[in-house]
Amino acid sequence: MSDLLFVGLDVGGTTMKGGVVDDSGRMLSAVSLPTEPERGQVSGLERMCETIRQGVHAAGLQMGRIAAVGVATPGLMDIPAGIILDPPNLRPWRDVPVRDHIQSVFGLPTAFQNDANAAAYGEYCFGAGKGCRSMVLFTLGTGIGGGIILNDRVLEGEHSHGAELGHIRIELTHPRPCGCGRVGCLEAYGSASSVVKRMQELLSHDPAASSLRSGEEFTSRDIFTAAAEGDHLAGRIVEETAFYLAVGATNLMHILDPEMIVFAGGMVHAGDTFLERIRHHVRALAFSVPAARTQIRFAQLGSDAGLIGAAACGRQLFHRLNGAG
């Protein structure tokens, strides 16, 4: 094992997380600071640097021990330019030169990546995808995000819009409205929010049919728990969700034919029974060769995927600059 060390910084709308990750993906430290985008982007850039410093300090290290930095932020962005453009959940930030700022402050090679892409790259290097050549990650939350890694390269797209996997249209006739303003997107069927919404719809038609109550607040996890306890309506929602996610996975298999499909997000806690239902539907939906050979797994890095993935992007940059990648 080499003793190269990297910093990962994962910037979200609420908090930013920074920490040190070693060359084998082990996280040596993690600190969180509030993002508070409303304080403006100058303050935001300062706080990014502060989070990096605290992360290094928390690992008992000095900056001189760090080989490279990786920063992951939400979109919209220009990835090759290292700039956050106009990200909805970092308002009022606009045209923030994240990469060059951090690079100049620390004098270290600094990689910049979309947060979902970084999480996918983290899983690819050190998590569920370790050792595989190509991988597609679906992140299931309020929305559906994703990342595509082909032969150790993050598919960024020509306009930094690659892997918007939640916004593949899968329904024409009766499309559900999607959070993006469009209709019929995979996200409107397979996200955690959609699980809740579809359950509320079923309950509104048949309020007594479930242990969950119409109008009451519940989460997708409550629905998965109810399904596991034998609730038929919740079971139907879970089964439909597995089918929708299998449609998304199959579409990606028929386009990219990757070695592995990985699902991340809270639904991972539903466990192997749910994963097996997704696999079941993929086997029925996909061409026989990819159906038999494509691995379908749950993610392994949990909420650390963004930080570890950002560090992995820094690590990749370091190895490229040093001719080993």
Add this chain to the structure above:
Amino acid sequence: MSDLLFVGLDVGGTTMKGGVVDDSGRMLSAVSLPTEPERGQVSGLERMCETIRQGVHAAGLQMGRIAAVGVATPGLMDIPAGIILDPPNLRPWRDVPVRDHIQSVFGLPTAFQNDANAAAYGEYCFGAGKGCRSMVLFTLGTGIGGGIILNDRVLEGEHSHGAELGHIRIELTHPRPCGCGRVGCLEAYGSASSVVKRMQELLSHDPAASSLRSGEEFTSRDIFTAAAEGDHLAGRIVEETAFYLAVGATNLMHILDPEMIVFAGGMVHAGDTFLERIRHHVRALAFSVPAARTQIRFAQLGSDAGLIGAAACGRQLFHRLNGAG
């Protein structure tokens, strides 16, 4: 311009076409021989070699002038191994070592590729996609095929199943049956066959509503012609087809975010009016940045795309072997 010359061979179920292509994509010769797969694969391999020889001869050249060969065949195949496995339209061929056979007969570097991928690579190098970095090709015929080129690399997939673009599912609720045995595939909506089938369906409900007659044989081109002449029912079919193809294009844009989307096949003859309708729907369906920036074009190489693309694959192999690619 260099004077490097390449042979392309495009093997189809009915005929195989071979010819010489120069380093700038100009086709110097093209000959066709019947494939006659029923004669068996030994005969098939001999005929491939004969087609190559005749193609070189037709260009007034000797084999010694050829730098490399490229061969394109229909699937199923193992692209890295250079083997046709079990292609439906080349029965009873099975496990045919195409690449190694041709390579050993001529003693020339020989590339092997799926025919749709090769056509896409031809358009990428020398046709609609010339000069762009990443391109997705949809080939619209009886079915829908495709190819994906990212940074001068054909996306083959881990199991030689990449770019099965006709078999992205776009409908859940009332899915049309697809020729592949599945339902709801893009091919069941946007292929030339689907254009005819959907027109027949409309006519069966309202036989007097069109200049085309229910039950009579007509082609997708007849429908496009009728639409151009003001036939409302045909116009509706054409408009729906533009929408379906835009859904397919948008799905690929949201996954890969390529620089360009190209449509090939007979429908290209429908011309700019049809292309403009596809673009119109893409602008409405896609995220604003890719909607504004992704180029959407018709293919330029026509039925030569497979031969030219196969030669382009040989050319790429030659340049790689010689350290220039």
